[in-house]
Amino acid sequence: MPALLGRDAVVADRRWAADLRAAVFCSLALFALIMLVDGAAGTLSAARTGLWAGLAxxxxxxxxxxxxxAGPGWLAVxxxxxxGHVCxxxxxxxxxxxxxxxxxxLCDSLGNRVEFDPRILAENPLLLHRLDAGARASRALGLLRTGSVELGRLLARLDGREAKAVFEASGLR
Incomplete structure (x- = not known):
């Protein structure tokens, strides 16, 4: 585990705040644009404003x-x-x-299930590390019965992208 990350540290998606700001901006921009067009057409009313707000x-x-x-032994979405969360x-x-x-x-033996975009793991190596460590422990216990090969391929592909980015940044490629 990296030296900067404590054993019990909780790690989160680094891009989440920027993505949230983008969602807010897009929604507000749509609302403002529709209100501007509706107002310019002279058809703006309280009911239409409510409709446009609902759309936004x-x-x-x-x-x-x-x-x-993610933390030691768990991942939450x-x-x-x-x-949801899984162990x-x-x-x-x-x-x-x-x-x-x-x-x-991801599904665990307690019946929990989470679903998310795998690009989040590609953009957050610490989340990827937490998932990999948990999957290894699960595999060692004999619990991970389905998808071990697929997870290995995903991890190898994401690790390959990281290594390629490091080589390009350092000028070795």
Missing amino acids: VLLYVILYPARVT RGPLRR TGLLTSVRISETVAARLV
Whole structure:
């Protein structure tokens, strides 16, 4: 574990605050633009203002980024409508859906399930490390029955990207 990270330290997605600001900005920009157009057309009313505000709130909920945090033996995901956590040392299943919006689905032996974008792990090596450490412990206990190979491939691919970025930054590539 890196020297700067204590054993019990909780790590979080570094880009979450910026993504949250972007969601707020997009929602407010949409609301302002629609209000401006509706006002210029002379059709603005209280009912339409409420409708546009509802549309802006819906956009905010859709764009709201999942907040992923991890500590020793656990990983939690909080969204605008749902919260969940898994014990990474008790993982039983890991699935990676490679659809339009890639999702990583983790399930533990306690029946807990979380789902989030695997790019969050690519952008946060400390989260990746916490998940990897928990998955190794789960594999050692014989609990991780489904998705061990897929998780290994994902970790290797993400580690390869990190190594490539280090080599490019240092001028060795």
